[in-house]
Amino acid sequence: MAAPHHVTLVFLAAAVLLLLGSAAAEEEGGPRGKRLLVLVDDLAVRSSHSAFFGSLQGRGFDLEFRLADDPKLSLHRYGQYLYDGLLLFAPSTQRFGGSVDQNAVLEFIDAGHDMILAADSSASDLIRGIATECGVDFDEDPEAMVIDHINYAATDAEGDHTLIAGDDLIQSDVILGSKKIEVLKVLSASPSAYSANPKTKLASPPSLTGFLKSGVQKAGSKISHEKAGNEQFVTETSKWVFHERGHLKALNVKHNKVGETNEPGMYRINDDLEYSVEIYEWSGTSWKPYVADDVQVQFYMMSPYVLKALSTDKKGVYSTSFKVPDVYGVFQFKVEYQRLGYTGLSLAKQIPVRPYRHNEYERFITSAYPYYAASFSMMGAFFIFSFVYLYHK
Template identity: 70%
Template sequence: MAKRFIFALIVLLLPLFTRSFSPDQPTDRRLLVLVDDLAVRSSHSIFFKSLQSRGYELEFRLADDSKLSLQRYGHYLYDGLVLFAPSVQRFGGSLDQAAVLDFVDAGHDLILAADSSASDLVRGIATECGVDFDEDPEAVVIDHIGYAVSETDGEHTLIAADDFIQSDVILGATGIEAPVLFRGIGHSVNPANTLVLKVLSASSSAYLANPRTKLSSPPSLTGSAISLVSVVQARNNARVLICGSLDLFSNRFLRYGVLKSGSSKKHDKSGNEQFVTEISKWVFHERGHLKAVNMSHHKVGEEGEPAMYRISDDLVFSVEIYEWSGSSWRPYVADDVQVQFYMMSPFVLKYLPTDEKALYFTSFKVPDVYGVFQFKVEYQRLGYTSLSLSKQIPVRPFRHNEYERFIPAAFPYYGASFSTMVGFFIFTVVYLYNK
């Protein structure tokens, strides 16, 4: 009896100690931060404090801690993972590459920062997320034109990057005001992969190479094909940030003034702090997270949803869409939301106007085709979580007693029938009584 009581108590209390992503409260709150050295906690304290000031609970652990685990009794212990351990060869405890990928597949978020010491484990995680670091472990990003003027850097590996993605939802409406300092390794993304987006790209004069050796062959990556920071939004709306520079998040780079080569304007402070703050808001769903609720439909003049429609019925369709602001849901306003009335292919495709209070609605006539249809709302927009909703409804033809008594389009057939009858009657009379 005592064992049963303890087991029941654990089952009841476990949800209180474990948290997972909630559609009604999508902002991740409990984050696991894995580091190579606990000194990163102080050298990158500005970034961590910015997360804590926004309500996040950070748990710092060494990446090779023997007690590491992301889940317990089938429940995930954390909502997000910050992997600041580029040189780790093997995770501790039950954590491995497959566990990290399963964590993302379960809908959780990941920030991964690498550098020139990136291990095969870290590179493997990035590859599985759709990002490929250069095979040469010594190759770093070099830019002899777009470098940051510095007294301590003569190899032009300290870059002042300002080629940002044009997206207010990912980087904020104000935009990044100063160039971002970057020192590290670059990566490439497959242009055919629509899930991966380059957030910060290198300039056209950049290339990947070992600064301590002379180039003997053309660089593997050059120009804007080099991505410095990329993000991935998976089909389950989990978000991943991959960066080739751990220093980009450091206090030194966040406080450092920046003067880009060839520019006369010196910024007293780099754009790193603004950049990492804005991008982390997006990664952890403080921006760009949508939900759709109350999808409904009914006949014009009625209120309840019918069990089926008849061809040529007039109907009204509506759905409510909200955006998470980091603390509450607010109406999402856009002019590109569509509804499909779908059976094998869309028979009706209409844009949904909005009342700017989250309600999207339209009306249309059921097509003159009967079968099993679906109302489908599939919405994908850069930086926002995707929406995919559907509701099935059958459409029947007219019953035999629902047609009009006389159909105007059939008047020629009516005339032909009656004229045939009259002609036959006249023929019969003439045939029988004519001698």
């Protein structure tokens, strides 16, 4: 089971969060461990960002706070990773301590672990490099900020319009939860936004703590929100990143001939077969049946010979039946399932398909009756000719 990394780039005024996740083998009872390493460039971040860290701890995560330049820093020991996730809240760090460097962080992600990276306009080359390797580019001008002269907060009316109020969110309850987030931009800014160096440089970006709790009113709107959706956003997306939601697993992949229960070693062309798989979704506390109508299976050899939608009993079991094509060779049952917000499923099972054996064909084929008639009529004619030739005087 494998899936590409989930990547979400979020602009919070001058702050940026890069959220990464990848699928890995599930542990018994849940898809992920609870050990998180938090790297900071100043331990004061633990207090200034206590609302966010408190949300993680309240959901059962074990957070270990370390300075990013700690000389004893390490992500693994004796070939085993010490943590299940990584939070980089050290935007100004030029070099990690111990055995940790950019490659170590990327290897940690590629090994199936998750990461949240927080940065601002002062992000170091190290932090920018990690983000770039994950597919996210920063503006080359380190003093550039996101500016939107249309969708800005009313409190920034006389400023540079770098405090943005957005409400065009990604349409995925898996990522953002089912509750509506009032104000926040996800993944990309509006068409009227751009990146530039404003005339007046901010002394420092707003602290994440204050930004989480602050109210907001969009310029030109009469509706004022007592509390913006920033806190809900970072909470819900962190649930998604650490696979508390949106994690799928597949079990009991089966196939057999119709009317049988045992899985054969091979099929014969034109056999009728059945295919089934169980798919479950992690709800945050337990595995629940996953219900969808867009799961498909391919019967594949170089290209799909059969593509069938799988029906579900809404208890986690997906199944279908079809006839083996009249082509022999080595086929695969393939399920490639990718849905926004969910970890992908990639399932494959190989099976050979053989032609009929010599003793498996019908003794007399209806379509060959004309040939049978021609053969017997020739033999009869030869017999009559021989009889007449031998006995006619």
